[in-house]
Structure formats: structure tokens, C-alpha cells
């Protein structure tokens with residue numbers, strides 16, 4: 001098989017990144033945007049030892065699960081790489097990801113629930129972080145083409161709250177009118193690198209973050225003034241990122257106008273959110289995710305509860321009023337400050353959050369003799385560490401509730417807990433990210449007698 005060769009392929013599966021999978025001449029071929037059951041004529045793009053990549057030239061037999069996407073850029077950029085699949089099939093795809101990982105780990109006896117559908121299938125994101133680049137001599141916003149830094153201009157981000165799209169376009173126009181240069185990655189010059197906009201569905205408050213190469217630039221005052229007039233904007237922040245890096249946010253934030261936070265709500269608990277704090281992006285699905293996790297924890301009034309990888313304390317503060325004590329840890333300092341302020345804001349006095357890596361703090365607490373009843377973990381994609389797991393087990397919790405955004409690392413970690421006397425029977429996928437291949441899930445581990 002050779003690059004540029006045109007081949008006919010029968011798609012038999014979807015990879016975890018939602019690429020169509022076919023087999024030919026002993027190779028596994030990944031075909032972008034192809035669906036199981038389809039027969040496509042495809043062009044080979046790259047050939048490796050055991051696999052190859054191809055792109056569709058023509059669909060010869062179309063799957064009944066295919067949807068015609070209004071803007072091909074949504075799929076092309078990876079912004080919404082499942083958008084060409086009917087929503088109920090997306091949910092099945094996510095459930096199957098978990099089933100397949102369990103099979104690989106020889107855990108076939110574990111039940112996997114149906115993926116809990118999101119109340120909103122599009123426009124659900126309460127935050128957008130979009131690159132700003134020069135396209136054909138004009139500052140533009142959009143999304144990078146997959147595996148590249150070529151900006152595909154966009155004004156409708158599809159999965160984002162349309163109110164956020166409106167603000168993004170307004171800010172783009174203000175930057176253009178004031179001749180603010182977009183960041184030029186190649187020469188490491190220019191000004192605005194990214195726009196980050198967050199909106200609270202509960203309060204309507206909007207935060208605009210300009211992520212810039214320099215801390216100040218000639219048009220900044222005027223631009224700030226004009227952005228402050230956009231309907232709904234209550235906070236404008238400059239995030240200074242002077243580094244030559246792919247990391248989006250710099251370390252320092254400067255308040256340009258308004259508040260240095262926005263207020264959101266989950267259930268009846270209010271949350272103050274700082275620019276660098278993590279906050280679940282699907283506002284309507286988050287309370288359903290937490291309700292599921294909390295129900296599974298079967299909390300008792302005397303329980304000592306850990307909220308690990310706590311962000312701004314959303315899980316711990318949602319349960320604090322029903323238990324004896326909540327302790328949490330989180331590595332981002334402003335998020336911890338938010339968590340402790342959020343406890344006060346909601347009249348909660350039995351929850352305390354500390355700054356630090358969970359893999360350092362948990363062993364410290366265990367060595368101090370802490371005993372726990374329920375541990376909630378909600379780590380980033382890389383999952384937990386063995387140090388964290390050992391220490392968590394030492395505190396002898398009755399239950400560990402694992403909320404995960406990456407089923408591969410979660411299955412690895414669940415097996416480590418199993419080796420230490422904890423067992424689980426079921427995993428429940430929850431769709432936090434419709435139109436994308438991301439799989440969130442909740443699992444409860446119970447201490448064996």
C-alpha cells in the first residue's frame with residue numbers, strides 16, 4: 001500500500017478518537033469521518049508498519065446513522081468530531097468505549113450503564129477558549145485544523161453557548177477596529193494569542209480573558225472600554241503569556257475591568273469562579289453527574305468525606321451539609337481560594353480545602369492517622385497515581401467514588417484499587433461533551449469485608 005493510492009474500504013468500527021476503522025492487506029486503516037457499515041473510496045495519506053491513515057474521496061454506501069453537518073469545519077477541526085453521527089449513536093459509541101476497555105482488561109463481568117444523555121446536545125459549553133491569528137491579513141478567531149496550527153475561521157462554535165459566540169465575535173470586531181495585531185507564532189510577536197470567554201447560565205455573568213504576549217499594548221485601554229460595553233460582560237481579565245509555548249494560559253492574570261470572578265450555581269450552591277479555576281463546562285449536565293455520584297456514595301451524617309482534585313470545591317460543597325466533615329485538595333492555588341471562599345459564601349463551616357498535589361497531600365493525611373468514610377476523586381485525564389491510591393486505601397474509606405474524564409486511565413486505576421481490597425460492579429457513562437468523543441463516567445468502589 002502506498003501514499004496517495006485510492007482504495008475501496010469497508011468500515012467495521014470506530015476508534016476511540018472517532019475515526020472509521022477498516023482492514024486491508026494486513027493493515028488497520030483509520031479513515032477520518034467514516035462510519036461503521038459504510039463503504040468508502042479513500043485516499044491513503046500515511047502508511048506506517050501496522051497501520052495507515054486515509055481520507056474519504058467518496059462514500060459508496062452511506063450509514064443510516066450519518067448526519068449532514070451544517071459546517072464541515074466543525075468536524076474538520078476536531079471541535080465536534082462526532083457531529084456527523086446521530087446523537088443516540090454517539091451515546092452508544094461512548095458506552096462501547098468503556099465496554100471495550102473493560103474487555104481488554106479481562107473485566108467482562110462489569111456492567112456498563114447506558115450513557116446518560118446531555119439535556120443540551122449543542123450550545124452546551126459555558127466556556128470557549130479560541131485561538132486568535134492573522135488570516136489573509138486580518139485578525140481572526142476560529143479553531144485549529146486537526147493536528148496543526150492552521151486557523152480555520154469560525155463565528156459559530158456549535159457546542160458553545162450562543163451567547164459566548166456573540167461575545168467572541170464582538171471582541172474580534174473590537175480588536176480589528178483598533179488594529180490590535182494577532183499573535184504570530186512563527187516570529188513570536190504580535191499581541192492577542194487566545195480569547196477565553198466564560199458565561200454563567202445561572203447569573204448571566206460573562207468573563208472575557210484576553211491572553212496576550214505583552215502585559216500592556218497601546219490599544220489596551222480603549223479595547224477594554226469597548227469590551228466592557230458588550231451586553232452581559234461583568235469581568236475583563238488580561239492573562240499574560242510571554243512564553244514561546246503551546247500552553248495556552250500564562251501564569252499571571254491582571255484585572256482590567258469589573259470583577260475578577262463570575263458567579264455560577266450548581267443545584268442550590270453558589271460558586272465564585274476565578275479565571276484559572278476549573279469549572280465543569282456543561283452547566284445543565286453537571287448537577288446530574290454530581291447527583292449520580294452523590295447517590296452512589298450513600299452518605300451518612302457522621303461521614304468524613306474527601307473531595308480530591310477538587311477544583312473550586314463543587315463536589316465537596318454540594319455534600320457538606322449532609323456529612324460531618326469535608327476535606328479537599330487541589331493543585332491550582334486560586335481554585336483552592338475559590339473553594340474556601342465558596343464554603344463561606346454558602347454558609348458552610350465544615351469544609352476545608354488545601355493547596356497541593358493530591359499524591360502528596362493524601363499520603364500526608366494518611367500518615368497523620370486520618371480515617372475517612374467516602375473519597376470522591378475527579379482527576380484530570382492522566383488519572384490517579386499509585387501513591388495517591390495507596391494513601392487513600394490507608395484511610396480505610398467504605399466507598400471511593402471515581403468520576404473520570406478518561407476511561408483508559410480510570411480502568412487502570414480501578415484495577416489498582418481492586419488489588420487493595422476494593423471492588424466495583426458497574427460503570428455509568430455520562431455525556432458531558434456531546435458531539436465530541438470524550439467519555440465521562442462514574443464508578444463506585446466498595447471496601448470488601
Ligand SMILES: C[S@@+](CC[C@H](N)C(=O)[O-])C[C@H]1O[C@@H](n2cnc3c(N)ncnc32)[C@H](O)[C@@H]1O
Pocket residue numbers: 278279280308309310311312313314315329330331332335356357358359378379380405
Ligand atoms: C477534572 S477537574 C475536576 C474538578 C472538580 N472536581 C469539578 O468537578 O469541578 C480536575 C482538577 O484536578 C486538578 N489537578 C490536576 N492535577 C492535580 C494534582 N496532581 N493534584 C491535585 N489536583 C490536581 C486540576 O487543576 C482540576 O481542577
